[in-house]
Amino acid sequence: MPTQSEMKAVMQKYLDAFNAEDADAVIALYADNATIEDPVGSPTLQGKEAIGAFYRQVIPMGSKLKLVTPIRGSHSNSAAMAFVVESVMDGNPININVIDVMTFDESGKITSMRAYWGKEDYNIL
């Protein structure tokens, strides 16, 4: 099991790579057979190819992820973080309140990501 610090460091790298619009670096944080469910309640994507396609679509939109409170660990191989997505929709600045929960394998790769946000978590600024 990765340490709490290792999991949190991977989540910070995820935010930094996303914000640098470096899709390759984000995708490299995932294990080969990982899953993502973003938002929770939508179909689960599995494997590097599906995950790669997801981030190569999302990241070029230029949204930025701003951590709003320290990343939380657990007593297992999972951790969670609350952040705000700053983006633009139809020419208007918006933000979306999100909490991501991730699990990790022995080597610290992300094995699952589940993103909690709903239609009511959008704010048009």
Added chain:
Amino acid sequence: MPTQSEMKAVMQKYLDAFNAEDADAVIALYADNATIEDPVGSPTLQGKEAIGAFYRQVIPMGSKLKLVTPIRGSHSNSAAMAFVVESVMDGNPININVIDVMTFDESGKITSMRAYWGKEDYNIL
């Protein structure tokens, strides 16, 4: 499925009842066969009796839960919230960074609660 607003209202009631040290009101928010895993990685407690015993032990300690960013919904029957537990340990004020993920049944009762916090999420003030 409960609406996003209904789930968020239950989570706000959870915080308010916890902070009012009203264990009965907290326990009443749970479905009969609900589970809690607090922290994630510890044994799961199931059913009203186990959940009741948990809150009747924890709530009289007087800790207060402070929401630090708006509660997040999802596209399913689950929602998540980031908060800080303000407490006292060995006479020293401490806080603990926590994210709770909850699921809900049709009637808006909590069916599961998982609390993400680890030993490194304690801060001695």
